[in-house]
Amino acid sequence: MNINKTITFLGAGSMAEAIIGGLITRRIVSPRMITVANLQDQERLDYIKTTYSVQTESDRLRAIKEADIIVLAMKPKNVHDAISHIKEHVTGSQLIVSVIAGIPTALIEEELGSTNPVIRTMPNTSAKVGESASAICPGAHATDGDLLTVEALFKAIGTVSVVEEAQMDAVTGVAGSGPAYFYYMVEAMEKAAQEAGLSEQQSRDLITQTVVGVGKRLQQTSKTPKELYKEVMSPGGTTEAGISELSAHATQDILQKAIGKAVKRSTELGSAYTPTNHSS
Numbered sequence: 457m458n459i460n461k462t463i464t465f466l467g468a469g470s471m472a473e474a475i476i477g478g479l480i481t482r483r484i485v486s487p488r489m490i491t492v493a494n495l496q497d498q499e500r501l502d503y504i505k506t507t508y509s510v511q512t513e514s515d516r517l518r519a520i521k522e523a524d525i526i527v528l529a530m531k532p533k534n535v536h537d538a539i540s541h542i543k544e545h546v547t548g549s550q551l552i553v554s555v556i557a558g559i560p561t562a563l564i565e566e567e568l569g570s571t572n573p574v575i576r577t578m579p580n581t582s583a584k585v586g587e588s589a590s591a592i593c594p595g596a597h598a599t600d601g602d603l604l605t606v607e608a609l610f611k612a613i614g615t616v617s618v619v620e621e622a623q624m625d626a627v628t629g630v631a632g633s634g635p636a637y638f639y640y641m642v643e644a645m646e647k648a649a650q651e652a653g654l655s656e657q658q659s660r661d662l663i664t665q666t667v668v669g670v671g672k673r674l675q676q677t678s679k680t681p682k683e684l685y686k687e688v689m690s691p692g693g694t695t696e697a698g699i700s701e702l703s704a705h706a707t708q709d710i711l712q713k714a715i716g717k718a719v720k721r722s723t724e725l726g727s728a729y730t731p732t733n734h735s736s
């Protein structure tokens with residue numbers, strides 16, 4: 457499916473790149489329909505232009521002029537400046553899509569001071585390979601049509617769940633941050649593999665395929681995670697030795713707490729932020 461909308465990304469960081477990469481590689485949006493602007497880093501814009509053949513623009517107002525969709529892809533602490541800069545130039549028909557963690561649609565609407573439709577989203581960096589687990593929710597002025605447009609866009613880069621806005625902080629801590637937990641674990645697995653005598657490449661290949669297999673299995677079975685790891689464990693075997701060590705250190709409790717902290721941080725980013733106090 458090709459989406460025939462002009463899209464401007466305000467922000468050219470990891471998340472913008474992951475989404476742009478997904479849209480271009482999967483030929484969902486033509487590169488000439490995408491414009492990217494950031495605050496100041498021209499070298500980064502040059503990299504994005506060269507890598508994805510999209511348009512880049514150092515002037516943010518020129519960047520949004522022809523956009524059907526404006527994607528806010530800056531850090532929470534930069535939202536106020538970003539919106540203040542563009543608000544007088546945003547036209548009534550432009551759809552605002554936020555990928556920003558923690559910032560509620562009501563706040564973006566207040567900053568804009570208009571009735572432009574706003575959709576809050578939470579993708580993750582697996583967008584770059586078309587495998588993001590994204591969630592989206594509409595703001596007060598967004599129509600079902602706006603939601604469908606953004607759903608179609610994000611479906612191009614993975615799966616999309618439409619959720620209540622009250623669930624967005626949970627989505628952020630679980631799925632937005634989610635890839636990082638797995639990469640962190642993979643890092644430890646690679647170190648262990650190399651200590652045990654595998655080469656860097658062998659470790660990477662074996663662990664990557666293990667992660668892919670786990671993902672596919674989870675998608676295809678109704679078994680619980682416990683049933684699945686029990687399948688791997690033979691009594692007195694290797695897995696039992698490994699899982700016992702994890703249990704002895706209450707690893708599941710730690711992981712639960714870690715994700716809880718991420719969810720809490722998302723709520724903090726929103727509650728710490730007001731248009732007059734935007735230091736979050």
Ligand SMILES: NC(=O)C1=CN([C@@H]2O[C@H](COP(=O)(O)OP(=O)(O)OC[C@H]3O[C@@H](n4cnc5c(N)ncnc54)[C@H](OP(=O)(O)O)[C@@H]3O)[C@@H](O)[C@H]2O)C=CC1
Nearest residue numbers: 467468469470471494495496497529530531534538556557
């Ligand atoms: N990284 C991730 O995995 C995910 C991130 N997100 C959200 O995406 C957003 C961006 O994160 P990420 O890409 O990691 O951040 P980065 O720090 O990599 O990128 C931030 C970008 O915002 C730009 N920027 C800063 N101020 C402005 C402004 N006033 N107007 C336009 N652009 C501006 C920066 O430009 P310059 O470099 O020139 O200052 C930079 O290109 C965050 O809000 C984050 O919560 C959501 C899901 C996952």
Ligand SMILES: O=C(O)[C@@H]1CCC=N1
Nearest residue numbers: 557628631632633634
């Ligand atoms: O760490 C962050 O704040 C962002 C939001 C989710 C993933 N990265």
